[in-house]
Amino acid sequence: MKKWLEPLTSAWVGIATHRLRSFLTILGIVIGVGAVIALMSIGRGAEAQILSNIQSLGPNLLTIRPGASTFGGVRSAGGGVRTLTIEDAQAISEQVSNISEVSPSSASSLQLVxxxxxxxxPVNGITPEYMTINNLKMASGSFFSQQEYQSGAKVAVLGATVAQTLFKDADPLGQQMRMGGIIIRVIGVLQSKGTSFSSSDDAIFVPLTALQQAVAQPRTPQGGHIVSAISLTVSDQAQTQNVIANITSLLRTRHRLASTADNDFNIMSVEELASTLSQVIGTMTLFLGAIAGISLLVGGIGVMNIMLVSVLERTREIGIRKALGAREWDIWSQFLIEAAFLSLIGGIIGIILGWLVSVLVGRSGLITPVVTADIVIMAVSVSVGIGLFFGFYPAWNASRLNPIEALRSE
Amino acid sequence: MIRLEGITKVYPIGKRELTVLNGIDLSVEKGEMVALMGPSGSGKSTLLNLLGCLDQPTAGSYYLDGREVSRLSSGELAQVRGQKVGFIFQSFNLLPRLSALANVELGMRYCGGSDRRRALEALTKVGLAERVNHRPTELSGGEQQRVAIARALVKTPPLILADEPTGNLDSRSGEEIMTILTSLHAEQGVTLVMVTHELNIAHYCKRIINLKDGQIVTEVKL
Incomplete structure (x- = not known):
């Protein structure tokens, strides 16, 4: 038997002798580690999924909407203020650099027959650039062309859900439908994006020029054509902040805002949205993990309790070991190793448990939990650390026993 | 091997003090086999604990193998115990969860590490080669004491201390134990100090020291 192996063997024999007791002792650690692993992996999975959803909107996407900017809070009266115009979009396209494409869009809710x-x-009147800007992909048919846009062709592209709702299993391509006062023809169906952040699945897209024929579009006092949003892509992602600043100053000038006035529009970048959301999810995960960590603390106290009992029960053994030449350090390290070993086993079982829970959650299909090496390493070291911390005092107690009295005990 | 000069041990009991050993002078040569006798309370167990470096005297000097050990720190004492002293107890003091072999290996654990081959040899010497994997509870009292002897001898210490080694055994097992101890003493020349209150057991030794009230009263050489 190697010198360092003996305490481990001894610890193992102790655990095997009191199976139920050992199991109950480490249960707190098992549950704590399991909960931490499960919550962290689910949190990471949710974060990864949400981020990939956002990325699918297009990482370079900027969306300008009317209304005061109240970042991080609720955007107030966004629909009530009508300040953005097609002319704004043209100005941005012409005067701001590092922009690849700009598309104004106007959303209305219309009756379809x-x-x-x-x-x-919801019907979106858009320009052809909208498709590339928003990363839309065709499932069948095609998007309308620049020429169809210019001529105000009465054509429509349907979101996946809308196509299913309106036409059931029939092929929607070439079908006619009444929209407001005009008849339009379906020329394409979009691929489903499967994300809750983009409403492209639930929407119908028609040329803005066609929407103007179906419904009278409002105008500003200056005669600008009001739209509900302008979306655009930044050609160089590193320039995003500059682009936002340039658009802001351009629009403030165009809207004749006094230098003290708030913006009457706000610019949302996908990048910014992603970082905000991932921060929120990260905080939530950490918070839930901390609550699970309380169970680890309780588990640690259980380990300490059982180690104190074990030292008491094995007083005579400590006396024997001391008579055989064990120094205080030998006894101390032996009990410390036992405590760490005990909680390490708890940690390992906890990891398996947490992993099983995350696999079950993954089976449900809502989230794909991510169990990463750093979570596992953290859980293992935390559980060993708990054993060392809560085993410290019992082991110290054991090492300080007087050998003669220890030998005399029953 | 052992030289005691004016060894005194005083225990505080409440506010009073109890003198258990009172100025003991004693020399034991290398290879001697000595019996300590005396009525209970005479201080013979306390003396044995001092000899085994489990305890330290209140006053006096103790030279073990030429080294003054009465003022060592607890860590140094543990080291001396590990290297120089083998203990045999009345109640065997084996670890119940370990096999006979593992118990013997434990004898080497704190002085240079374990060696399975030497542990097997030691068990063979005490006639337990067939029972190495038995737990103490599966062994008779005599067999348990033989395991304890193997444990004490496995690190070949110069000094063996036995505290009533036959006290918990029937007379036949007791004689067996004494036969083993005497032959080991003869073969290996180990110094052996033994506490007993049975005269026939003491007679295995060459020298009997009688204690009373913490002092040596008579000394008999056989």
Whole structure:
């Protein structure tokens, strides 16, 4: 038997002798580590999923909406203020550098009539650039062309969900439907994005020029064509902040805002949204992890309790070991190793448990939990650390026993 | 091997003091086999604990193998115990969860590490080669004491201390134990100091020291 191996063997024999007791002792650690692993992995999974959803919107996407900017809070009266115009979009496209494409869009809710059935659906009047800017992909058919846009062609591209709702299993391509006062023809269906951040699945896209024929579009007192949003892509992601600043100053000038006035629009970048959300999720994960950590603390106290009992029960053994030449350090390290070993086993079982929970959560299909090496390493070292911390005092107690009295005890 | 000069041990009991050993002078040569006798309370166990460096005297000097050990720190004492002293107890003091072999290996644990081959040899010497994997509870009293002897001898210490080694055994097992101890003493020339209150056991020794009230009263050489 190697010198360092003996305390481990001794610890193992002790655990095997009191199976139920050892199990109950480490249960707190098992639950704590398991909960930390499960929560952290689910949190990481949720974060990764949400970020990838946001990225699918297009990482270079900027969206300008009317209304005062109240970043991080609720955007107030966004729909009530109408300040953005097609002319703004043109100005941005012409005067701001590092922008690849700009697309104004106007959203209305219109009644659609297909065959005998009526539905209300959000309709987006857009320009052809909208497709590339928003990373839209066709499932069938095609998007409308620049030429169709210019001529105000009465054509529509349907989101995946809308296509399913309106046409059931029939092929929507080439079908006609009534939208407001005009008849339009379906020329394409979009691939589903499967994300809650983009409403492209639930929307219908028509040329802005066609929407103007169906519904009278409002105008500003200056005669600008009001739109509900302008989306654009930045050609160089590193320049995003500059682009935002340039657009801001351009729009403030165009809207004749006094230097003290707030912006009457706000610019949302996908990048910014992603970092905000990932920060929020990270905080939530940490918070839940901390609550699970309380269980680890309770588990540690359990380990300390059982180690004190064990020292008491094995007083005579300590006396024997001291008579055989064990120094205080030998006894101390032996009990410390036992405590650390005990909670390490708890930690390992906890990791397996947490991993099983995260696999089960993954099976549900909502989130794909990510169990990464750093979470596992952290859980193992925390559980060993707890053993060392809470084993310190019992082991010290054991090492200080008087050998003669210890030998005399029963 | 052992030289005691004016060894005194005083225990405080409440506010009073109890003198257990009172000015003991004693020399034991290398290779001697000595019996300590005396009525209970005479201080013979306390003396044995002092000899084994489990305890330290209140006054006096103790030279073990030429080294003054009465003022050492607890860590140094532990080292001396590990290297120089083998203990045999009345109640065997084996670890119940370990096999006979593991118990013997434990005898080497704190002085240079374990060696399975030497542990097997030691068990063979005490006639337990067939029972190395038995737990103490599966062994008779005599067998347990033989395991304890193997444990004390496995590190080949110069000094063996036995505290009533036959006190918990029937007379036949007791004689067996004494036969083993005498032959080991003869073969290895180990110094052996033994506490006993049985005269027939003491007679295995060449020298009997009688204690009373913490002092040596008579000394008999056989």
């Amino acid at each position: 297909v065959g005998g059935s009526n539905t209300n659906s």
